[in-house]
Amino acid sequence: MSITEILFYAFSGVLLVSAIGVITARNPVHAALFLVFSFFNSAVLWILLEAEFLAIVLVLVYVGAVMVLFLFVVMMLDVKIAEVREGFTRYAPLGILIALIVVAEIGSVVFVKTLGQEVTPVTQVAAEAGYSNTGALGELLYTKYLYPFELAAVILLLAIVAAIVLTMRRRAGLKQQDIGAQVSVRAQDRIRVVKMPPVIEGGEKQS
Amino acid sequence: MSGVPDFVNTLLPFLPEWIRAVVFYGVVALILFISVILTMAFLTLAERRVIGSIQARIGPNRVGPGGLLQPFADVLKLMLKEIVVPTASNKFLFIIAPLLAVIPALAAWAVVPLWPGFAVADINAGLLYLLALSSAGVYGVILAGWATNSKYAFLGAMRAAAQMVAYEIAMGFALVGVVMAAGSLNLGEIIERQSGGYFSYFFWWMIPLFVVYFISGVAETNRAPFDVVEGESEIVAGFHVEYSGMAFAVFFVAEYVNMILISALTAIFFFGGWLSPFEGYPLPGFITAPGFHWLFLKLAFFLFCYLWFRATFPRYRYDQIMRLGWKVFIPVTLVWLAVLGVFFAYDIGPWSK
Numbered sequence: 001m002s003i004t005e006i007l008f009y010a011f012s013g014v015l016l017v018s019a020i021g022v023i024t025a026r027n028p029v030h031a032a033l034f035l036v037f038s039f040f041n042s043a044v045l046w047i048l049l050e051a052e053f054l055a056i057v058l059v060l061v062y063v064g065a066v067m068v069l070f071l072f073v074v075m076m077l078d079v080k081i082a083e084v085r086e087g088f089t090r091y092a093p094l095g096i097l098i099a100l101i102v103v104a105e106i107g108s109v110v111f112v113k114t115l116g117q118e119v120t121p122v123t124q125v126a127a128e129a130g131y132s133n134t135g136a137l138g139e140l141l142y143t144k145y146l147y148p149f150e151l152a153a154v155i156l157l158l159a160i161v162a163a164i165v166l167t168m169r170r171r172a173g174l175k176q177q178d179i180g181a182q183v184s185v186r187a188q189d190r191i192r193v194v195k196m197p198p199v200i201e202g203g204e205k206q207s
Numbered sequence: 208m209s210g211v212p213d214f215v216n217t218l219l220p221f222l223p224e225w226i227r228a229v230v231f232y233g234v235v236a237l238i239l240f241i242s243v244i245l246t247m248a249f250l251t252l253a254e255r256r257v258i259g260s261i262q263a264r265i266g267p268n269r270v271g272p273g274g275l276l277q278p279f280a281d282v283l284k285l286m287l288k289e290i291v292v293p294t295a296s297n298k299f300l301f302i303i304a305p306l307l308a309v310i311p312a313l314a315a316w317a318v319v320p321l322w323p324g325f326a327v328a329d330i331n332a333g334l335l336y337l338l339a340l341s342s343a344g345v346y347g348v349i350l351a352g353w354a355t356n357s358k359y360a361f362l363g364a365m366r367a368a369a370q371m372v373a374y375e376i377a378m379g380f381a382l383v384g385v386v387m388a389a390g391s392l393n394l395g396e397i398i399e400r401q402s403g404g405y406f407s408y409f410f411w412w413m414i415p416l417f418v419v420y421f422i423s424g425v426a427e428t429n430r431a432p433f434d435v436v437e438g439e440s441e442i443v444a445g446f447h448v449e450y451s452g453m454a455f456a457v458f459f460v461a462e463y464v465n466m467i468l469i470s471a472l473t474a475i476f477f478f479g480g481w482l483s484p485f486e487g488y489p490l491p492g493f494i495t496a497p498g499f500h501w502l503f504l505k506l507a508f509f510l511f512c513y514l515w516f517r518a519t520f521p522r523y524r525y526d527q528i529m530r531l532g533w534k535v536f537i538p539v540t541l542v543w544l545a546v547l548g549v550f551f552a553y554d555i556g557p558w559s560k
Binding site: 134 | 225300330331332335336338339340341342343345346349350353361364365368369371372375392526530
């Protein structure tokens with residue numbers, strides 16, 4: 001066994017254990033952390049495949065942004081385990097059905113060769129010196145797949161706008177800061193200086 | 208750095224090739240680790256002396272000549288202190304959280320080019336690697352706050368999560384400009400694209416991006432004036448309120464190593480890293496030659512800025528921090544990226560050569 005294979009089995013073993021941890025952990029925060037850990041391990045597997053761009057982006061996007069916000073929400077939940085378990089028997093048949101379908105799909109992909117379908121040949125090309133995975137991906141994305149790529153970006157933008165529009169609503173009586181008005185305020189707007197003749201105790205008036 | 212040098216092969220011929228590589232890179236990484244930790248130790252001393260003199264006091268000057276041994280005295284003190292683990296805390300996460308904070312901070316140094324042709328790992332996607340690691344660093348803070356099981360710590364963790372996510376986006380956008388100008392994600396190549404004296408530095412063409420990057424860097428490291436994460440007046444000490452002894456010290460190390468890292472990266476992205484600003488001038492060799500001393504000088508200046516900010520500015524209010532990150536910095540970077548695009552289209556700037 002080469003060193004790459006040993007690393008592969010080690011990391012995929014840890015990946016499987018942490019993936020099982022995601023669904024068996026009782027505490028939702030622990031489940032989220034198991035998910036983060038499995039993201040890390042799958043990133044390592046991608047690095048072993050010399051797909052460093054995908055590996056780094058997985059950590060950057062999922063670990064660095066998505067899961068942080070996820071944890072943010074999960075940590076504030078007050079999850080009662082009894083409530084979570086309430087509908088277990090009712091939903092179990094549906095869950096088992098979906099699980100079986102997923103297993104069947106994965107199996108059919110793995111054993112697609114035996115089913116007589118054509119398999120995309122795996123061309124294991126050793127990376128030449130100076131070959132940049134990131135550069136190659138970028139070239140394809142901005143030439144051949146430009147329209148699908150831009151389309152995906154627009155759909156994401158749409159999702160952002162939709163999410164903001166759904167939550168941005170003006171409530172009556174809501175007090176908000178107007179930063180522009182605060183910055184452009186002058187002393188004259190706040191204080192009125194009143195000129196008054198001085199009054200001296202004891203009578204006579206100074207001119 | 209590419210490959211294991213020959214002297215290692217002649218020194219350890221009895222080992223298989225991959226073990227030789229592991230041993231060699233391990234030793235290099237260890238040397239880098241010790242240097243970074245030592246820099247961090249003296250940075251804590253520098254911070255106290257600099258802020259002391261800004262505030263017209265002396266600062267620590269008793270341990271060793273001029274207080275030079277003060278960091279070691281501090282480490283000794285922290286090592287001898289008891290680590291108190293709160294009963295209601297999640298013990299495993301409580302212990303592991305400081306490690307999650309310090310590991311990304313140290314691992315990021317692997318791709319930082321220290322002098323011409325040297326970085327522990329000279330990888331093509333170096334800049335992406337840095338962004339990925341700096342975004343993973345927030346876990347230490349969040350988990351510390353949550354595992355402590357205390358309201359103050361939890362508030363600190365929530366603040367940290369929101370703040371770091373906000374400023375990471377501005378930081379990433381600022382770096383897009385650097386990548387556009389350099390045409391590479393490799394840090395060494397980014398530096399080489401800036402060669403040709405001080406006027407070739409990217410700084411002159413992206414002053415807004417530089418300002419956004421450095422201020423976001425200050426916010427990312429949770430330093431004053433963005434240190435609401437550990438705001439003493441509101442939430443005692445924020446996420447590390449229950450940490451003591453070495454567990455606290457590890458958070459401290461993470462924060463300071465991140466400061467040094469952000470300073471080094473600012474020097475690399477906008478001020479030419481190890482390049483000499485006086486390239487081509489008729490001056491003595493070491494002034495015109497590129498080398499580690501230039502990176503160190505530039506880095507030291509930005510570290511000084513960190514200390515200067517801390518002594519100068521009052522702490523931001525939390526909603527103002529959020530507003531600055533989302534509503535000011537991100538639009539500024541987007542506008543300047545468009546301006547840079549115009550520069551490229553009409554071949555204005557050093558990249559037209």
